[in-house]
Amino acid sequence: MSKIRVYELSKELGISSKELITILQEEFGVEVKNHMSVVEEEDAELIKELFAEKEKEKEKEEQNENEAPNEDIKEKYEHLVDVNSQKNRKKNKGKNKNRNEESTIIEEKEDRVEETVIEMDETITVKELSEKLEKSSTEVIKQLIFMGVMAGINQEIDFETAEKLAEKFEAIVVKKESNEEEEVDLEEDVDDEANLEDRPPVITVMGHVDHGKTSLLDAIRKSKVTATEAGGITQHIGAYTVNINEQKITFLDTPGHEAFTAMRARGAQITDIVILVVAADDGIMPQTAEAINHCKAANVPMVVAINKMDRPGANPDKVKQELTEYGLVSEDWGGDVICVPVSAHTKEGIDTLLEMVLLTAEMLELKANANRNGKGTVVESKLDKGRGAVATLLVQNGTINVGDSIIVGTTYGRIRAMFDDKGKKIKSAGPSIPVEILGLSEVPAAGDRFHQVKDEKTARDMAEKRKDKLRAEYLQSTHKVSLEDLYSQIKEGKVKELNIIVKADVQGSIEAIKQSLQKLSNDEVKVRVIHGAVGAITETDVTLASASNAIIIGFNVRPNDNAVAIAEKDAVDIKTYRVIYNAIDDIKSAMVGMLEPEYKEVVLGKAEVRQVYKISNVGTIAGCYVLDGKLTRNSSVRVIRDGIVIFESELASLKRFKDDAKEVASGYECGLSVEKFNDLKDGDIIEAFTMEEIKKKEL
Incomplete structure (x- = not known):
């Protein structure tokens, strides 16, 4: 919703800012602090209307010129405000508590009806200031020389110098407000329940290599997407939407758990439900177990698709039995995990699988507000030689349109063109709809959040501020949990749960380490083994550790080169041991503050x-x-x-x-x-x- 500054409104009404502030606060109950405070456009329109009525009253009763507006007008205003903008007033009130104290000095200068107010950052060029003052640059430079400041037309001057200079030209200089409040608005804006509507669920398919993930996706796509092209549907982007029983389901065609975890590491929880594909003739394999642990860590519900039911050796009961070892009990065995036998080859069970997905989505009560500024997440992105930066976005709330300005992580732009999952040009996209857009200044990272803002200038300013913030954070470097400082972090209350990933040379060692570590939990900190597997420590393990703030313990195994590089970059702690008891003793000692590392x-x-x-x-x-x-x-x-x-x-x-x-x-x-x-x-x-x-x- 657009807003108007108090000083701009005062100019339109032909009164000084000070008078308007007094009237707004005392007579209309709108909380404003100074001339730079903002009033919602809706409120401003009402105030203008009521002032017009007041002027008519004044013409009739000239003797009551300085009296307060009559009670009827006031009552009418209060009624309109209560109906239209009670929520906005509350938000405005909260925001204006943080305005700068510089307003105290400024208010003394506000008795003039016509006043020049100049907004600037920390610095401003002499040329820009002279344009804003509507004076020639020669006059401005002359005044600067009198002040003892030697500055050329393209040189920058600081806020204090600009403030003193503006006084000489009877103008006021104020610092531009930071976009921090807008940033908070972007993330924490809560929708009214009345505006929420059901949205399609977003599904990611995960599982072991060669268990039929791609075949299942192809079977769903061919049977459920309207095949208008010869030979089926051509995939243009890494996400698509299918229709079942007049309801939509959005699928993310991502490379399994790696992309899933990489996005979660960036704080992007875009998946509502995971379809876990397990081959009926193969059972639970290492990557299946990995996918289960990733889903549990992300707290995302699962629907198990027992694939390859057309194979001679298919045994769904064996799969269900193996799932119980990971705490997943099938519904027909008295649990709460939906297991559906399917065959991507014969298309058997696909309708049932999709119905179960819709049922799970119904239980989740997925809702969004389509009538608001769009926001969501980048699914994937690339640099195209002919089209520039191309990003696939998943809209999670609101609606985005061609021509909208958006900020995506540290990049920004205006949507020049938008394509759906079939490559057709579209003008708008609502919640849970994947689209490919053109018009960004740079290629964003997968998992970056995007938000629609009022104009491109706002997006650019916010992107610059985010870059500066990231630079500052990088210099300070984010601190992950490590055994050496675990005790101090527990005492400071930073760590309530210690997540551990265990990699070992044999399965028996993993079970022994898991059980021993979980027994170490106490009142202050809970030890949780979020993943355990046989084999070397890989990049996937480090990515999961980074996303879950976990420590990696290797027993008789080593990290590969890529894992070491990523661990150093993400500050993930990797500890390797040859004796189980040493690992357990180290963690026990770290928890009670007795770890004294002497050698590394x-x-x-x-x-x-x-x-x-x-x-x-x-x-x-x-x-x-x-x-x-x-x-x-x-x-x-x-x-x-x-x-x-x-x-x-x-x-x-x-x-x-x-x-x-x-x-x-x-x-x-x-x-x-x-x-x-x-x-x-x-x-x-x-x-x-x-x-x-x-x-x-x-x-």
């Missing part, structure tokens, strides 16, 4: 075994290529095969050609042998490390 492991370098030689009386010699860092003689090493640590020892020898070497740097070849270990194989990774003492911080 520093990885020196990694080498890959390219050729293995068996030499009698010597043992196994490995011909290696140093991938990164360096190997040093007598350093501690571990042998890693497929991401799992199989042996830990020291280097017995290190050679370059026939000569002994003290160290071998990255990019060079070398020969080495590992103390008390001869079972080296091609492709093994030799990781050299050393233990460094940690200097204790002074209290």
